[in-house]
Amino acid sequence: MTAEGRAGKRGGRLWRLLGRSEAGAPGEDLAAEPAAAPCTRIGDCAREAAGRPVVRVTGTVRQVRERSVAGMPALEARLDDGSASLNVVWLGRRAIAGVEPGRAMVASGRIAVTDGEAVLFNPRYQLQARGQE
Known part of the structure; x- marks a missing residue:
């Protein structure tokens, strides 16, 4: 070739x-x-987490922090929709442009429960344009 x-x-x-x-x-x-499917309320995600379904959620990023998971960097954002909140974690990332407190986001992925809390690991996501929050 x-x-x-x-x-x-x-x-x-x-x-x-x-x-x-x-x-x-x-x-x-x-x-x-993420924009194609209907959203699940974050408050309903914990109940659905037993079967590890794929969910689509929308909310406002309330907190962003860098942490370590199994010795590798991870970026964690707390997403809140008014009914509850969940952690969105990107493994191997220290920062993602635009992922900051106050920003609206749509995320989809397989829901998991870690330490009693709903978590989306490495989700597909879409940041909402400023002013459309």
């Missing part, structure tokens, strides 16, 4: 990982998925 062929193959794989076709048209965009 030629160098151009290998580069094209790798580039196509990258576009698929980003959720876009090679032409740049939206495909199964991972970032777009």
